[in-house]
Amino acid sequence: MDTKVDTRPSQDCKNCSLRKLSGLRPLSVPELKFVQDFKSGELACDPGMTLIAESAYSPHLYTVLDGWGFRYKTLEDGRRQILNFVVPGDMVGLQGAVLKYMDHSVEALTPMRLCVFERERFFSLFEQHADLAFDVTWIASREECILDEHLLSVGRRSALERSAYLLAFLYYRGLTSGLISKGRAHLPVTQALIADTLGLSIVHTNKTLKKLAARKLVAWKEKGCEILDADGLCAVAQWEPRAEAERPFI
Amino acid sequence: MDTKVDTRPSQDCKNCSLRKLSGLRPLSVPELKFVQDFKSGELACDPGMTLIAESAYSPHLYTVLDGWGFRYKTLEDGRRQILNFVVPGDMVGLQGAVLKYMDHSVEALTPMRLCVFERERFFSLFEQHADLAFDVTWIASREECILDEHLLSVGRRSALERSAYLLAFLYYRGLTSGLISKGRAHLPVTQALIADTLGLSIVHTNKTLKKLAARKLVAWKEKGCEILDADGLCAVAQWEPRAEAERPFI
DNA sequence: CGCCTGCTTGAACGCTATCAAAAAACGTGG
DNA sequence: CCACGTTTTTTGATAGCGTTCAAGCAGGCG
Numbered sequence: 001m002d003t004k005v006d007t008r009p010s011q012d013c014k015n016c017s018l019r020k021l022s023g024l025r026p027l028s029v030p031e032l033k034f035v036q037d038f039k040s041g042e043l044a045c046d047p048g049m050t051l052i053a054e055s056a057y058s059p060h061l062y063t064v065l066d067g068w069g070f071r072y073k074t075l076e077d078g079r080r081q082i083l084n085f086v087v088p089g090d091m092v093g094l095q096g097a098v099l100k101y102m103d104h105s106v107e108a109l110t111p112m113r114l115c116v117f118e119r120e121r122f123f124s125l126f127e128q129h130a131d132l133a134f135d136v137t138w139i140a141s142r143e144e145c146i147l148d149e150h151l152l153s154v155g156r157r158s159a160l161e162r163s164a165y166l167l168a169f170l171y172y173r174g175l176t177s178g179l180i181s182k183g184r185a186h187l188p189v190t191q192a193l194i195a196d197t198l199g200l201s202i203v204h205t206n207k208t209l210k211k212l213a214a215r216k217l218v219a220w221k222e223k224g225c226e227i228l229d230a231d232g233l234c235a236v237a238q239w240e241p242r243a244e245a246e247r248p249f250i
Numbered sequence: 251m252d253t254k255v256d257t258r259p260s261q262d263c264k265n266c267s268l269r270k271l272s273g274l275r276p277l278s279v280p281e282l283k284f285v286q287d288f289k290s291g292e293l294a295c296d297p298g299m300t301l302i303a304e305s306a307y308s309p310h311l312y313t314v315l316d317g318w319g320f321r322y323k324t325l326e327d328g329r330r331q332i333l334n335f336v337v338p339g340d341m342v343g344l345q346g347a348v349l350k351y352m353d354h355s356v357e358a359l360t361p362m363r364l365c366v367f368e369r370e371r372f373f374s375l376f377e378q379h380a381d382l383a384f385d386v387t388w389i390a391s392r393e394e395c396i397l398d399e400h401l402l403s404v405g406r407r408s409a410l411e412r413s414a415y416l417l418a419f420l421y422y423r424g425l426t427s428g429l430i431s432k433g434r435a436h437l438p439v440t441q442a443l444i445a446d447t448l449g450l451s452i453v454h455t456n457k458t459l460k461k462l463a464a465r466k467l468v469a470w471k472e473k474g475c476e477i478l479d480a481d482g483l484c485a486v487a488q489w490e491p492r493a494e495a496e497r498p499f500i
Numbered sequence: 501c502g503c504c505t506g507c508t509t510g511a512a513c514g515c516t517a518t519c520a521a522a523a524a525a526c527g528t529g530g
Numbered sequence: 531c532c533a534c535g536t537t538t539t540t541t542g543a544t545a546g547c548g549t550t551c552a553a554g555c556a557g558g559c560g
């Protein structure tokens with residue numbers, strides 16, 4: 001449960017491990033230079049660690065370099081709703097940087113590595129690089145788009161459809177962010193997490209997942225979920241992933 | 251059900267009817283000048299009109315000047331989920347302008363008036379006015395924030411809590427956007443709309459709303475909902491509205 | 501007046517929650 | 531490598547919240 005901020009001089013953004021991912025918008029030389037200067041360090045953290053706590057002020061803004069995490073909110077009596085998962089390329093704490101308050105918490109699901117920025121200097125990005133500013137807005141809009149689909153899912157899909165949608169969704173997010181590959185499609189989630197994302201009880205989630213397993217769409221092993229047939233999941237969910245053109249990454 | 255685009259020279263932004271609303275960030279003279287030039291017209295439309303259709307390309311981007319509307323998505327078999335409501339000051343079609351695709355539809359609930367912009371020129375806003383670009387990101391982030399709360403609501407609140415939350419939420423949105431006042435708190439929504447927002451059936455929505463009415467929190471009249479006790483609704487919902495500092499408006 | 505939309509009500513069904521408990525997997529320290 | 535506590539998964543039984551089906555009523559509009 002410990003955290004360590006890397007105090008070595010910031011890693012070179014040009015050789016950022018994420019840059020080799022296909023589907024990322026390449027940065028121009030001046031942009032890269034700006035980002036390199038904007039970056040104030042790296043953060044590595046262990047599973048279970050809270051990156052950002054609801055309503056607590058954080059002076060930082062992050063970009064995920066590696067690992068899985070998730071965003072959630074809770075009601076006063078403890079009921080929890082997971083809002084979305086974060087993967088490499090996602091920004092963490094953007095709401096806080098823009099609105100000046102955080103309305104949700106973010107927790108690491110696996111060991112994570114993050115790129116650290118100072119909120120104070122966030123506005124300079126808008127002043128100096130219109131392209132990067134547009135990218136930030138793009139990222140915020142895509143998050144909105146994902147939330148729209150989740151809301152449709154929780155509001156109108158049955159338990160079986162919902163589960164299928166979520167697993168397919170996580171599969172594609174894992175693929176496009178390089179966390180998994182078609183051969184190694186293992187999602188590091190517990191059934192309790194799935195339940196809190198779908199708005200279902202743990203017991204019923206378990207029974208529903210068993211049905212998907214019976215259809216050979218997924219398998220539960222090694223404390224996580226193996227995706228066996230993503231197309232099958234999509235069919236059950238009445239959903240298909242959007243083929244994304246080029247994704248910005250800051 | 252007809253639409254009319256106002257072909258007269260664009261109304262003066264400086265005297266925009268919305269500018270007198272309290273809580274809006276005032277624009278500088280150059281910003282105002284830019285917005286005035288950016289604006290390409292006004293659109294007036296009647297209730298029931300679809301402003302933007304899912305997956306259809308629209309060359310426009312709007313800001314709401316007057317009236318209520320709502321965003322929604324549907325599944326192939328017709329099940330519908332309302333994602334959020336739009337009120338004066340909100341942008342409509344931002345997702346489309348940034349991501350290049352629309353994933354939801356937008357429909358007018360009451361007669362609406364909108365300010366029309368050209369998507370093509372949207373990027374120039376980022377190039378020329380960092381402050382306005384930041385405002386756009388602010389608007390996107392706040393939408394995300396609202397969706398987070400809706401998701402928590404649909405996922406984890408009971409039918410009664412959910413209804414109370416939604417009505418309180420609409421009440422405060424109406425207030426801050428000048429559509430209603432404390433004396434005249436009438437929301438122009440049908441129970442079918444409420445049902446599609448909460449992810450409930452119409453029948454059960456009706457029974458749930460009756461319970462709120464029995465507690466004297468709301469009253470159903472004139473084809474809409476009268477808010478009698480917003481604090482009471484908040485208490486039922488375990489929710490309280492956030493006191494917003496200054497809201498940008500483009 | 502008659503149709504259409506929106507609100508209301510009752511009854512029966514069923515999906516999902518809750519309760520309870522056990523089995524399995526995992527992590528840790530001896 | 532084993533023992534033990536903890537977390538996660540699994541299963542069965544029961545209860546209840548919310549859905550679906552089926553009418554009936556009220557108000558607005560041509």
